[in-house]
Amino acid sequence: MKTNSLLYVLLAIVGVALSGCATGPKFGDINSTLPQLKSDSGRIYIYRTAILGAAIQPDVKLDGQVVGSAKPKGFFYVDCAPGGHQISSSTEVTRTLSLTLDAGQVRYVRLNISMGFLVGHVYPELVEPDQGKDDLAGCSYIGGK
Amino acid sequence: MGISPKGIADPRWRVLWGAGGIALGIALGGCAFDVVSVPQSPVVFHASTGAKGFVLMQDLTVHIGTGFATRLRANTSWHKVGATVFGDVYATQDQIVTVEASNIYEAQIVVSDLRNLVGFYLPVEHTYVSLNEPLPLAINPNPSPP
Numbered sequence: 001m002k003t004n005s006l007l008y009v010l011l012a013i014v015g016v017a018l019s020g021c022a023t024g025p026k027f028g029d030i031n032s033t034l035p036q037l038k039s040d041s042g043r044i045y046i047y048r049t050a051i052l053g054a055a056i057q058p059d060v061k062l063d064g065q066v067v068g069s070a071k072p073k074g075f076f077y078v079d080c081a082p083g084g085h086q087i088s089s090s091t092e093v094t095r096t097l098s099l100t101l102d103a104g105q106v107r108y109v110r111l112n113i114s115m116g117f118l119v120g121h122v123y124p125e126l127v128e129p130d131q132g133k134d135d136l137a138g139c140s141y142i143g144g145k
Numbered sequence: 146m147g148i149s150p151k152g153i154a155d156p157r158w159r160v161l162w163g164a165g166g167i168a169l170g171i172a173l174g175g176c177a178f179d180v181v182s183v184p185q186s187p188v189v190f191h192a193s194t195g196a197k198g199f200v201l202m203q204d205l206t207v208h209i210g211t212g213f214a215t216r217l218r219a220n221t222s223w224h225k226v227g228a229t230v231f232g233d234v235y236a237t238q239d240q241i242v243t244v245e246a247s248n249i250y251e252a253q254i255v256v257s258d259l260r261n262l263v264g265f266y267l268p269v270e271h272t273y274v275s276l277n278e279p280l281p282l283a284i285n286p287n288p289s290p291p
Binding site for chain 1: 180240241243247248249250251267268269270
C-alpha cells in the first residue's frame, strides 16, 4: 500500500515536471521549413535542454527586447543584423552573454540553469556549432515573441 | 501555541529574533558573492587584416581571477584582426573564446610580440581584460597551408 502511494507521488512529481516542457515540433522536423537566412543577417538559435527547475521560465532578451522564453526542451531563433549583441535572462539576478554575429553566420546559445538563493538562475552560454546542433535535436520549437 | 505579544517582549525571544535576523543577513549577504565582474577597461581598437597568423601548438588554460578559466585549444589557427596599445588582437574560427564571471563575454586574444598572451579584447564591449602576468605562447608562426 505504502509502495503504491509512493509511486503515485513520484508519478505526480514527474508529471508536473514534464508539464513544464515544450511540446512543439522537434527541430529535425521543422528545420527544413524554417525561413532561409537573409544574406545581410545572422541567426541565433536560443534553446534550453535542462528540465531541472522546469517551473522557472523567464523571458529571454536580445539587446533589451524580449524575444522568447526559457522553456525546458524548447528552442526559438532570432535573425538580426551583424554586429555585437547581448542576450540576457533574469530571475533573482540577470545573466548576460555578449557575442558577435557576422552576416550569414549561425550561432547557438544554450540557456543553462544554476542554483540560486531563492530561485535558480538562467544563464546564456555560447556553444560550438556541433554541440548546438546536437542539443537542438532534442528540443521543440516554441517560437519567439 | 502561538506567540503572545508578551512572549515576544520576553528577552529570550528578542535574542532569538536577533539571532534569526543576523543569520538571515549572513545568508542574504552571501548572495553578493554571486555577482563577480570581469575586470575590464575601455581600449581603442584599430582593425587590420592581412597579417600572418599562427597556430597554437599547446593547450593553454588562462585565468583572469574570476574563478572561471578560459581554455585555448592546441592546433587552433589564429588570424590578426587588429591591434590595441597592449598588443595585437587575434581571433579564431576553430573554437569559441569567452571570458566568464557572472556574465559571459565573447573574446579575442591580445598577443604581445607574437610571444606572450597579455589579455583579452572584448569586441562587443570594446574593452580590454588584462592578465596578471603574460603567458608565453607555444606557436607555429608560419603554418603550412592545409
